[in-house]
Amino acid sequence: MVISVKKAFFVMSGLALVLMVSVLLITMISSPVFVATSSPENVVANIIVPGVCEISLSSNRLSFGSILPNSNYSANVLVSDTNGGNTGAYINIYGSNWIDVSNSLIHFSVTNTIWNAIAQTSYTGTALTAVVANTQILVPGGSSANIYFGAAVPAGQAAGTYNQTITLLNSC
Amino acid sequence: MKVSTASIMFSLIILASVTMIVNAGLGEIAGDLNFNVSFGSTQSQSLTVFNTGSLPITYEAILATISNVPNEPTPIITINPANGTLQAHQQQVINVTAYFPPNQRVDPGLSWTGLIEINEISNTSSQSGGVLRVGVAKVISVTSASQEIRVIISSSQPTQQQSPFKIIYESVGAVVIIIVLIAVYYIYMRKRENREKH
Numbered sequence: 365m366v367i368s369v370k371k372a373f374f375v376m377s378g379l380a381l382v383l384m385v386s387v388l389l390i391t392m393i394s395s396p397v398f399v400a401t402s403s404p405e406n407v408v409a410n411i412i413v414p415g416v417c418e419i420s421l422s423s424n425r426l427s428f429g430s431i432l433p434n435s436n437y438s439a440n441v442l443v444s445d446t447n448g449g450n451t452g453a454y455i456n457i458y459g460s461n462w463i464d465v466s467n468s469l470i471h472f473s474v475t476n477t478i479w480n481a482i483a484q485t486s487y488t489g490t491a492l493t494a495v496v497a498n499t500q501i502l503v504p505g506g507s508s509a510n511i512y513f514g515a516a517v518p519a520g521q522a523a524g525t526y527n528q529t530i531t532l533l534n535s536c
Numbered sequence: 537m538k539v540s541t542a543s544i545m546f547s548l549i550i551l552a553s554v555t556m557i558v559n560a561g562l563g564e565i566a567g568d569l570n571f572n573v574s575f576g577s578t579q580s581q582s583l584t585v586f587n588t589g590s591l592p593i594t595y596e597a598i599l600a601t602i603s604n605v606p607n608e609p610t611p612i613i614t615i616n617p618a619n620g621t622l623q624a625h626q627q628q629v630i631n632v633t634a635y636f637p638p639n640q641r642v643d644p645g646l647s648w649t650g651l652i653e654i655n656e657i658s659n660t661s662s663q664s665g666g667v668l669r670v671g672v673a674k675v676i677s678v679t680s681a682s683q684e685i686r687v688i689i690s691s692s693q694p695t696q697q698q699s700p701f702k703i704i705y706e707s708v709g710a711v712v713i714i715i716v717l718i719a720v721y722y723i724y725m726r727k728r729e730n731r732e733k734h
Contacts, residue, residue, distance in 0.1 A: 414567075414584075415565065416563050416564065416566060416586075419562055419672060420670075423668065424668045425668065426667075427666075448563070448588060451566040496601055496651055496653065513666065515666075527667060528665075528667065530666045530669065531655060531668075532668060533655075535675060536566040
């Protein structure tokens with residue numbers, strides 16, 4: 365069997381053409397085939413319980429009775445701070461000046477009130493200020509902490525009935 | 537009149553329950569608010585307060601303190617709502633927004649700390665002594681961030697996985713196409729040869 369060079373070239377060219385067309389067709393039809401991931405038939409329930417803190421006081425009043433000018437009351441007037449939450453909270457505190465209820469122009473300084481984490485038999489503690497301060501007294505979640513107050517009246521203070529507002533804040 | 541021990545115990549339990557309910561009060565979700573604010577932008581976060589008691593609580597929310605950085609403007613903090621009433625067993629989300637005063641440059645990397653307090657508003661009394669007011673407080677911090685342009689490219693296409701049969705399908709398809717084309721070409725060549733012979 366004698367195959368001419370021309371015929372062999374023609375056959376080889378034809379085969380090459382077939383191969384190229386095949387590759388082209390394969391490329392065209394081989395578009396990506398994707399299958400969506402099927403999720404399992406489970407429902408996951410999720411609850412997030414946040415940390416919370418609360419504040420409740422044993423009393424909404426502090427009474428020091430009568431204090432003579434240039435005298436004081438020991439830091440032993442108890443206020444109990446209860447935190448009904450599940451996270452510990454620090455007691456923050458500040459107050460206003462002592463003001464005569466019948467004449468607001470008569471007053472004396474907020475710093476004449478002191479607080480202490482421990483009951484005292486004397487006028488000992490940290491002076492209250494008008495700026496909020498962290499007492500560093502921790503009230504654990506679901507528990508209580510005590511804070512004790514004392515007061516002093518400056519020398520020469522006019523007779524009268526004086527009032528002060530003390531703000532206690534639990535912070536968590 | 538005979539009073540049974542059981543009735544006394546019941547009365548004590550009722551009294552204790554009433555006391556507990558009356559004393560329950562204002563609370564907050566724990567955690568500090570940390571702001572990262574760049575000049576010219578604002579950032580908002582929220583805090584949640586709630587009333588565990590059986591009586592409504594009227595409250596006011598104020599920025600009690602914020603620190604000062606020398607020669608730098610102090611960030612402006614807004615609180616919304618700044619007051620309201622918490623009904624029994626109700627919670628309230630309070631939005632806190634921080635931004636710097638416009639037209640005042642702020643160096644990045646500076647920090648301010650402050651305290652937001654949510655106070656229960658109660659009636660004052662004219663009796664002598666200290667009137668105690670209760671509330672909850674939230675520590676906030678504001679950090680000045682550098683201005684930057686962020687380009688976020690996200691894809692919403694769901695996660696897809698390539699089919700394991702893809703390669704088999706493609707291989708079979710390729711073989712079939714090659715066979716068909718070779719066959720067509722072979723038939724064509726045979727016809728051409730026959731034509732040339734004749």
